[in-house]
Amino acid sequence: MSLVKFRRRRPFSSLIPQDFFDMDDFFDNRGWVRDMVPSRFWNGKTVEPALNIKETDDNFEIELAAPGFAKKDFEVTIEDGCLNISAEREHTEEEEEDNYTRKEFSYNSFERSLQLPDSVKQEAIKAKYNDGILSFNLAKKEEAKKLPPKKIAIS
Structure with a gap:
């Protein structure tokens, strides 16, 4: 799959x-x-963040664009064969002067879920967040990896 x-x-x-x-x-x-x-x-x-998925012989590589978030804003879980990614961020800014008060706030959130293929080792999933990109490395099970062609000798 x-x-x-x-x-x-x-x-x-x-x-x-x-x-x-x-x-x-x-x-x-x-x-x-x-x-x-x-x-x-x-x-x-x-807003649904952009997502790149690349399959190699040994793993799947997923990149999710989520600029402006911090590592602590993300929650990543695996449940029933799904990789669930969510993030939530609130920002509040307040400035008080003699005759006025300025308040600004913003709230951003998203959720993405990906159905994982049976060939993924769920216990070996690795994630990192760097420069606005949340990256995942999903290693494949040994039996799912593509084997090189085997030459058969003819007798």
């Missing part, structure tokens, strides 16, 4: 020519209401 990006089916996708633009990029952050059900608590803007 390989890791693949889940692609949602978008409304009206059959009406717009595919070569006009990439449908996933166009609709990802345009305010489509989740499950097409309006909610007064959701403003339609979600």
